[in-house]
Amino acid sequence: MKEITNKIKETATRLFKEGQVDIFMAWTKGDLPFQTKPYFARSVDDVDNIIFDEYSIHNLSGTLLKFRDGQEKIGIVVKGCDSRGVVRILEDNQFQRDRLYIVGVCCPGMKDPLVAMKNYSGFNNKNSAEGIAAKCLNCTTPNPVIYDEIIGEEQPPHLQGERFEQVNALENMSYDERYKFWADTFSTCIRCYACRQVCPACNCRTCIFDEMKPQWVGRENNSTDNMMYHLVKAYHMAGRCIECGECERVCPVNIPLMLINRKLVKDVNELFGSYEAGMKYEEGAKPALSVYNVNDPDNFL
Amino acid sequence: MKILSKTRLENVFNKLNETAEVFVPMQRGEQSGFYPWQTFAAGSDKLWLEALNVYLPPKNVVFPQTERMYNIKQEGQDVKIDETYEDSKSRVIFGARACDVKGITCMDDVFLTRGYEDSFYKARRQATTIIANACYAPGIACFCSAMGVKYVDPEGADIIIRDIGDGYVWETITEKGEMLTARIADLLEEREVTLPEPKPFQQDVNYDGVAEKLKGMFEHPLWDKLSQTCQNCGICTYVCPSCYCFDIQVKMYGNEGYRFRCWDSCMYEEYTREAGGGNPRPASKERFRNRFLHKLEFFKERYGHPLCTGCGRCTVVCPAGISIVKIIDAVKEADTDA
Amino acid sequence: MHKCNCEQPLVPIMVEVIDIKEETPDVKSFFVKNIDSNGVPFNIEPGKLAMVSHVPVGEGMFSCTWQEGDEYLQFAIKNVGLLTGELHQIEVGQKLGVRGPYGNGFPVQDCKGKNMLFIGGGIGLAPLRSFIKYCFKNRADYGKIDILYGSRSYADLCFKEELFELWLQEKDTRVHVTIDNPEEGWGGHVGFVPAYLEEINPATENTIAVVCGPPIMIKFVLQALEKMGFSDEQVITTLEMRMKCGIGKCGRCNIGSEYVCLDGPVYYLNQLKQLPPEW
Numbered sequence: 071m072k073e074i075t076n077k078i079k080e081t082a083t084r085l086f087k088e089g090q091v092d093i094f095m096a097w098t099k100g101d102l103p104f105q106t107k108p109y110f111a112r113s114v115d116d117v118d119n120i121i122f123d124e125y126s127i128h129n130l131s132g133t134l135l136k137f138r139d140g141q142e143k144i145g146i147v148v149k150g151c152d153s154r155g156v157v158r159i160l161e162d163n164q165f166q167r168d169r170l171y172i173v174g175v176c177c178p179g180m181k182d183p184l185v186a187m188k189n190y191s192g193f194n195n196k197n198s199a200e201g202i203a204a205k206c207l208n209c210t211t212p213n214p215v216i217y218d219e220i221i222g223e224e225q226p227p228h229l230q231g232e233r234f235e236q237v238n239a240l241e242n243m244s245y246d247e248r249y250k251f252w253a254d255t256f257s258t259c260i261r262c263y264a265c266r267q268v269c270p271a272c273n274c275r276t277c278i279f280d281e282m283k284p285q286w287v288g289r290e291n292n293s294t295d296n297m298m299y300h301l302v303k304a305y306h307m308a309g310r311c312i313e314c315g316e317c318e319r320v321c322p323v324n325i326p327l328m329l330i331n332r333k334l335v336k337d338v339n340e341l342f343g344s345y346e347a348g349m350k351y352e353e354g355a356k357p358a359l360s361v362y363n364v365n366d367p368d369n370f371l
Numbered sequence: 372m373k374i375l376s377k378t379r380l381e382n383v384f385n386k387l388n389e390t391a392e393v394f395v396p397m398q399r400g401e402q403s404g405f406y407p408w409q410t411f412a413a414g415s416d417k418l419w420l421e422a423l424n425v426y427l428p429p430k431n432v433v434f435p436q437t438e439r440m441y442n443i444k445q446e447g448q449d450v451k452i453d454e455t456y457e458d459s460k461s462r463v464i465f466g467a468r469a470c471d472v473k474g475i476t477c478m479d480d481v482f483l484t485r486g487y488e489d490s491f492y493k494a495r496r497q498a499t500t501i502i503a504n505a506c507y508a509p510g511i512a513c514f515c516s517a518m519g520v521k522y523v524d525p526e527g528a529d530i531i532i533r534d535i536g537d538g539y540v541w542e543t544i545t546e547k548g549e550m551l552t553a554r555i556a557d558l559l560e561e562r563e564v565t566l567p568e569p570k571p572f573q574q575d576v577n578y579d580g581v582a583e584k585l586k587g588m589f590e591h592p593l594w595d596k597l598s599q600t601c602q603n604c605g606i607c608t609y610v611c612p613s614c615y616c617f618d619i620q621v622k623m624y625g626n627e628g629y630r631f632r633c634w635d636s637c638m639y640e641e642y643t644r645e646a647g648g649g650n651p652r653p654a655s656k657e658r659f660r661n662r663f664l665h666k667l668e669f670f671k672e673r674y675g676h677p678l679c680t681g682c683g684r685c686t687v688v689c690p691a692g693i694s695i696v697k698i699i700d701a702v703k704e705a706d707t708d709a
Numbered sequence: 710m711h712k713c714n715c716e717q718p719l720v721p722i723m724v725e726v727i728d729i730k731e732e733t734p735d736v737k738s739f740f741v742k743n744i745d746s747n748g749v750p751f752n753i754e755p756g757k758l759a760m761v762s763h764v765p766v767g768e769g770m771f772s773c774t775w776q777e778g779d780e781y782l783q784f785a786i787k788n789v790g791l792l793t794g795e796l797h798q799i800e801v802g803q804k805l806g807v808r809g810p811y812g813n814g815f816p817v818q819d820c821k822g823k824n825m826l827f828i829g830g831g832i833g834l835a836p837l838r839s840f841i842k843y844c845f846k847n848r849a850d851y852g853k854i855d856i857l858y859g860s861r862s863y864a865d866l867c868f869k870e871e872l873f874e875l876w877l878q879e880k881d882t883r884v885h886v887t888i889d890n891p892e893e894g895w896g897g898h899v900g901f902v903p904a905y906l907e908e909i910n911p912a913t914e915n916t917i918a919v920v921c922g923p924p925i926m927i928k929f930v931l932q933a934l935e936k937m938g939f940s941d942e943q944v945i946t947t948l949e950m951r952m953k954c955g956i957g958k959c960g961r962c963n964i965g966s967e968y969v970c971l972d973g974p975v976y977y978l979n980q981l982k983q984l985p986p987e988w
């Protein structure tokens with residue numbers, strides 16, 4: 071990791087010196103050993119603060135959206151999952167490729183500072199495992215799929231076992247069981263919208279949930295409005311979710327959001343042929359549900 | 372001293388539950404928070420008074436995330452409001468920490484002073500008795516003392532309990548507290564005990580002079596730097612024991628419906644967006660700045676104390692690792708001569 | 710008869726719309742009165758606010774355009790959003806909710822003995838009108854009155870009858886009207902309000918300027934006033950922010966530690982300059 075950090079710093083220094091970037095997005099260290107957090111270097115002087123360690127889990131690609139209307143050239147460090155987020159944003163025409171310098175890092179799997187923080191803070195007595203983060207244990211893409219330069223040795227997928235195991239379990243529930251499961255789950259949502267805010271696929275300029283005229287989804291914290299929020303969000307993810315797992319990771323009430331996203335990944339694959347979102351950037355490429363094909367299935371209509 | 376033995380806790384909850392809804396700290400599934408005792412499920416819930424604190428503060432007891440205000444009936448051009456929903460059902464918050472009690476007293480300042488009394492808040496608040504659980508061992512994220520909160524002697528509570536291992540010292544503070552104590556008096560015992568020695572804080576935070584210094588820092592470049600990694604989600608505002616901003620909205624089912632209020636967050640773009648489309652705080656930076664200035668400067672100017680109670684929750688949950696403690700430090704260190 | 714809702718400040722009092730007047734293609738005046746036809750729900754001084762609600766749709770904060778004694782409260786409302794769009798669809802007889810009065814209002818007492826210069830743009834004349842009409846009602850208390858008003862086009866000018874007829878008949882009163890672009894049939898001034906203000910070049914002595922209009926107009930008018938020698942103590946403006954509660958609780962209308970709904974919306978320029986520049 072030290073070696074990777076050094077290489078990232080070298081690259082960042084070079085890019086700033088050559089004037090190739092105005093901002094370099096990576097991570098830095100907080101006060102506690104496990105507190106690694108997003109960091110945007112603005113000049114060579116900031117480069118020393120950059121770190122890449124086992125807690126560099128935060129997907130920085132979504133933050134590109136903050137700069138989508140600017141002119142800044144941006145260097146960004148991406149892991150495998152993060153790189154698919156970049157593809158998502160490029161494919162959705164939210165950023166110009168030539169404003170980006172992408173530094174790819176082959177990812178050995180990360181730990182989650184939020185889990186560690188919760189475990190040590192005393193706010194939760196159900197200590198979660200502090201090994202490789204849950205989202206990484208489902209990872210099929212540890213190596214960046216888009217980059218200008220790449221650091222580290224190629225990594226094997228971290229996913230052990232069946233990718234859709236939990237989805238299958240969900241599908242095997244009876245209708246009533248499944249409804250109860252989701253109703254219970256969504257009843258705990260506090261509607262903080264963190265899942266939307268971290269998501270690189272949630273890149274609409276005006277989100278449907280912020281629309282007031284008309285207001286599509288009510289603001290009450292009750293099962294109707296909560297479920298409406300999550301279902302509408304999930305449908306917007308169909309064929310677009312790049313499975314970085316950030317939504318589930320940042321959720322302060324531990325809603326298993328990737329279960330619903332992965333169910334949609336499976337469905338899109340089964341219905342529209344093999345399709346993995348954000349695996350390769352080709353100009354003009356569109357997600358499965360954004361293109362029309364006469365052979366598309368319509369038996370669910 | 373009056374002592375409540377831990378073996379009698381459930382008896383107390385059951386007794387209080389006869390006349391009030393009793394909110395106690397629990398670990399429930401993946402969450403921890405204050406939940407009604409009557410919903411306690413022995414298998415899946417864990418009563419958790421020993422917690423440093425629970426994840427979700429008890430502010431929803433006096434200020435629910437969604438609260439109906441009044442009904443609406445429409446018939447042609449006629450519109451009637453014939454019912455309002457002030458809720459004065461008796462409630463007890465059992466075992467809130469000093470920081471969370473302070474959060475409620477901050478809301479008292481907002482909702483009950485400065486010209487108008489909010490009738491919905493007032494009804495709930497007056498019917499709520501607060502039993503605070505004194506702290507003796509601050510956690511890694513705690514800094515309440517720096518924000519003027521007395522963690523060993525919680526202010527604003529009706530009763531204070533102090534953990535002595537096998538039980539709690541039971542200290543009644545207010546008249547409201549006395550009424551509650553009277554109901555469970557036969558469950559208390561009398562004996563002399565030594566109180567634990569409070570442990571020191573694990574982080575050093577100095578808020579002295581910060582509000583005053585911030586007055587000249589509205590346009591300081593530090594806000595650009597501090598805000599840039601903020602994702603503008605609302606976690607920090609919703610887990611905060613003192614954040615109180617709300618929205619008022621309406622729900623109609625055909626000709627009948629109701630108006631309700633619900634928590635809102637200053638982190639959202641829509642929060643200050645005007646009907647005509649203008650927005651005084653259009654970007655992340657302005658919203659971030661307003662949140663922290665509200666916490667650390669504006670509220671103090673208006674009500675005499677900060678709107679942060681040092682519970683540390685926001686610093687624990689922020690996905691981007693943003694910490695109000697770091698912001699206080701940054702303000703302290705900031706160069707304001709330029 | 711006044712119906713206080715002090716005990717439940719967030720619950721509106723129901724009133725009835727007794728008249729609706731189309732001021733411009735997108736501004737209508739709504740005249741409301743207690744449902745039993747007995748008076749108005751509350752007295753509201755010039756510049757104060759009221760929360761008007763089309764109850765099944767939503768609430769919005771508006772400056773009261775005029776209170777005619779016990780006869781009616783008048784609100785001139787521009788169609789800009791969800792609530793105002795729905796309000797523009799209603800007809801006489803509709804029941805609406807109102808709550809208030811909120812805010813500080815114009816300093817009508819402070820301004821006694823002064824010459825008054827009212828500068829408005831678009832719907833910004835609506836709040837000013839309450840003060841203008843108050844001055845006429847108490848004509849002896851105020852000196853010369855200058856009203857400068859501009860809009861995009863002739864059609865967009867509010868309160869035409871007053872601008873071109875009634876106010877001209879008032880003593881020591883001048884009304885200066887301008888529209889943004891030339892138009893067939895318009896013989897009056899063409900140009901933006903700030904530029905017209907400099908042309909008129911009103912005397913600063915013993916004069917108070919009251920400004921209300923779109924933010925961009927306010928910005929340039931304030932610059933022009935400063936250039937002409939108006940001190941910050943001679944300039945008053947009224948702010949517009951998004952509001953939900955109206956009673957300084959819900960949080961969103963703050964500028965620094967001030968809540969515009971409660972402490973504003975009317976400020977002298979020197980007061981505004983003490984606040985963070987977020988207005």
